[in-house]
Amino acid sequence: MAKYIAKRLGMAVVTIWLVATLTFFLMNLVPGGPFLSEKAVSPKALEALEAKYGLDKPLHEQYITYMKDALHGDFGDSLKQRGRTVSSIITSKFPVSAKIGGLAVLVAFFVGVPLGCVSALHRGKVTDNIIIVIATCGIAVPSFVICTLLMYTLGVKLGWLPTLGLGTWKHYIMPIIALAFYPTAYITRLMRSSMLDVLGQDYMRTSKAKGLSQFVCLFKHALRNAILPVVTYLGPLLAYTVSGSFIVEKIFSIPGLGREFISSITNRDYTVIMGTTIFLATLMVLMNVVVDIVYKLVDPRIKLK
């Protein structure tokens, strides 16, 4: 096990390096630059700025410098947010996104799994149809529509919840619902199909033939087998969701990492692009290792090599 984890972490380093390298060169291929969008920058000032951040040097030199610094934990200063380092942006913004995202994933898991089970057990009946329709909507409707609808109904019309910012616990409800909507729908569908598959397995017939109650058949024998695809999905989902959603954060005015991620790209804030991408890649790779380990715990047939 320890050997396996060490191996996976070694591979993770390679993956992250590849992601960083690709991002670095692709980002520089895109026309434009951090200081071009601002009006009335004199050529002299521009030159001075580029010299200050080392952007005047050849690309490969910039790459080597960046990688060296990154290895020492220095991800540089933001090119646009004067006086802020990339690390400080991530450490201040990530907790906000992680809190909302983490809660949203929890909601998605604890709502999606039971809904999927109920749906599978009532296959073809009214309950199943209702759940399927809602789940399909959840997958099809984009999050900005859900955000707006939530704001309009719960916030404006009913006045139950505050619409902007993050003050009290009430502020968290709408963003969490908005973030959890898609994954809940996805997990419901995933759980339904895998549960249907498991319910048709021979060992379910065996468990019934033993005289076990439906409750035990379902919770002991079916659930543990059926939940595997959900576990697989949960890893990347968690990585994505805790790193923040641009749309949800933008609409609800939440100071999270998701906004940083997108605006850094439109601003060509090179160092922030690199920092957030590496951060997301690391999170993703780690989550996948965690998923594999959880997988092994749930299903003894799986061998970690």
Added chain:
Amino acid sequence: MSDYLVSIEHERLSFFTPAGEVKALNDVTFHIKEGEVLGIVGESGSGKSVTAYSLMGLTAHPGKLLGGTLDFNGHRINDMTEKEMRKIRGKEVSIIFQDPMTSLNPVYTIGNQIREVLKLHTDKSKAEIQARAVELLELVGINEPQKRLKQYPHELSGGMRQRIMIAIALACEPKLLIADEPTTALDVTIQAQILELMMELKDKLGMAIMMITHDLGVVASMCDHIAVMYAGNIVEYGTTDDIFYRPKHEYTKGLIRSIPRMDSKEHERLVPIEGTPVDMLNPPKGCPFASRCDKCMKICLREKAPVMHFSDVHYSSCWMNQKAELEGGNK
């Protein structure tokens, strides 16, 4: 009547599918005494397994019992609730399935899956249950039982897993063991071992066995009585000798012609039964076997043959017998 352990009378069962009503069982009647081995033979879809599952109250979803009575060990299965059925499943009647590779839950240890039945149906303490689990594995001929209990199904071979299934089935010493093609998925050498084990355990524990198979060799060596099923009907019923030496139904005769014999001459060909099984959505009006029978007469297509008894236990429904009787009477 009451001296039978299992008594199924005129059972009719259909599956209501979107395509229509599939008449899986049409008037099935048979009995099993305590400690007796009944073989049910027939091709796929003839209703063998459906009969067995209905006896355990395990009929799958669109299936519905339409008529007849099912009695088992003093219980009237028709009238029992699901809750009452659960009390006898795994305790008074157990089943082993065709494919041992998929019949055990892959995510739990063997021990967990054996102890589960004991916990459910007995008041034994934890230590007693553990001891019983070990004893059961020894009973079904598994070496190093302590170690096996901690293993997962995927760590064992097919034959071993079927032994485990038998151990689970026998955990509470049932009165009836239903074996639904228990050897079909196993190697030939393992098949023989498993059958031998079942017979040995039957003698030791005195349970009755309902042996569902399409392998006539299996029934010949094991069964006291044989029921031959075709398209949801029992077309012939009798002792093993009756079926093999005095078959009365054309389908039974066909089955016996289609198996290789030790004493056959060289280059002698096996005679297959031509044609395909009947469409159970639109079963024919007359004898279900008529379309494949080479002795088919006009009446076979029009009407079902009445049951004719040849002895107390040997009966069949085939117009050929009626004809033979009439011709015999005319002489």
